Amino acid sequence: MNGAAFIVISILTLAAALAAATLRKLMHAALSFAVAFVGIAAFFFLLGAEFVGLALVFIYIGAVAVLIVFTILLTRRDIEKDRGFNWSGVIIAVAVFCGLTWAILKTASLSIVAPHIRALTVKRIGEALMTSYVWPLQCIGLLLTAALIGALVLAMEEKR
């Protein structure tokens, strides 16, 4: 059951990612990008990490995808224009993929069998965030607040 689900989700995710990279229309590419994120969230569900999967859907579909779509809408006047295929992008993607594969294959952890871990419940994540990782959490909170205020200042109309 899990194996079949893995294959189906992989095909969906890869197809969506490929579509995001190759589709002619920019808006279609952005929407396939969102579909690819649904696939990745499904992987997390399959691995039993519900919270991470839901957070991924929440942030990437609910916020980032809408942001991308709006950026395209508000900045490009020629959305429909055919841009052709970008070969330099392919070269960079292949280079990054090869680099990552090389790095992963070099590590020693591949040969170690993963120990059985307890189910990753929301409660455990919350406890970890509020005890051992409380300082990083606070720092991220501060950073995000600063970013929010910065965005507001940028967007505010200047008083005459």
Add this chain to the structure above:
Amino acid sequence: MSKSIDQVFPNAKQWLLSWLAGSPSWAIQVVSILTNIFALLAVFLTLFALISVLERKILARIQNRYGPNRVGPFGLFQPIADGIKMLIKEDIVPARADKIVHFLAPVLIAATAILTLGVIPYGRNMTPFTIDGGILFFFAVGSATELAVFMAGWGSNNKFSMLGAMRAIAQMFSYELPLIITVLPVVMVVGSLTPDRIVAAQAEYTFGLVPRWFVFTPWGAAAFILFFVSGLVESNRTPFDVPEGESEIVAGHMTEYSGFKYATFFMAEYIGMFAISGLGVTLFLGGWHAPARVLEIIPSYVWFFVKLSVLLFVYIWVRGTLPRTRIDQIMNVAWKFMLPMAFTCIIAAAVWHYAGRGLRGWLWSLLVIVIVYTALSILLDTRRKFAQRVYRFAE
């Protein structure tokens, strides 16, 4: 006796599954899931048909007219007539529209609306989809609605559609924040994101009389009101229906949709309304618990749907009573009033918890909310900004 009536639906499902006793476990799982989906769709599509005619009836009552009364007794078969009309209408797709996106938008919006219904507990042992982070699931799936609205607006290739979608996304984004933050106090107090646990936490009665629903605590009442208003905005209902303001932009993102696709949008809006009201009932109004111990002989799902109907009635009542607000007013209220008040609810809930969850905590949290509310209303006082209104007449 009352127990068996209470459990009639779970028992019926067990009985149905017992027919498959010999088959492999995955088959039983699939049938179990399908039963849940069919039950959910049957109940809520019926409720949708019912509420669409009831809404017109109640609105008519508010406006001193009869409303639909031709089809069937009291016009009750009106939704069937409407459905047939919608189904046999021509499906028009604009020539310059993005065909795929135009087609997928109603599909996505209906799918997300129906998915959110799955995590709500409708009665004792009656949660269709039990998941650890049910509340998070609700909002995560619900946030895809914004993308669907955008797809509808952009795919139609129409300026009215795009404007409507922009308005819808702007207000949905702004109100998602207070909506989620008002849920946090409940999650904090219960210590769980699971809807079943949240309902179970509201089971007891104080002095055996007043139910321990969160709406009866000061922070719960404040959070419930904020939640309800945000829910009104999220489901694009009057007085916050500027995205489809028909006097300005035809029908917003639904302008270029006709026939069954339009009906799908309409259905998704109502189902979204049911879902958000259902979540409100679960979080603040004690879910499927009875309001008094003697009334527990009435089955749990009846209580859930009674509470849901009350909330839906308020939705319709508000629609019949209040005029449409302006978009800048909506945004101002979201960022200047709703958001600070939502944060206050979190602090008030913490105060209530640390003061012992009793009468003392009740009074302290009331004090916190009253202080912040008063301070906010003084800070946001706009009375002096309004000039005397000047009327101009054609002479």
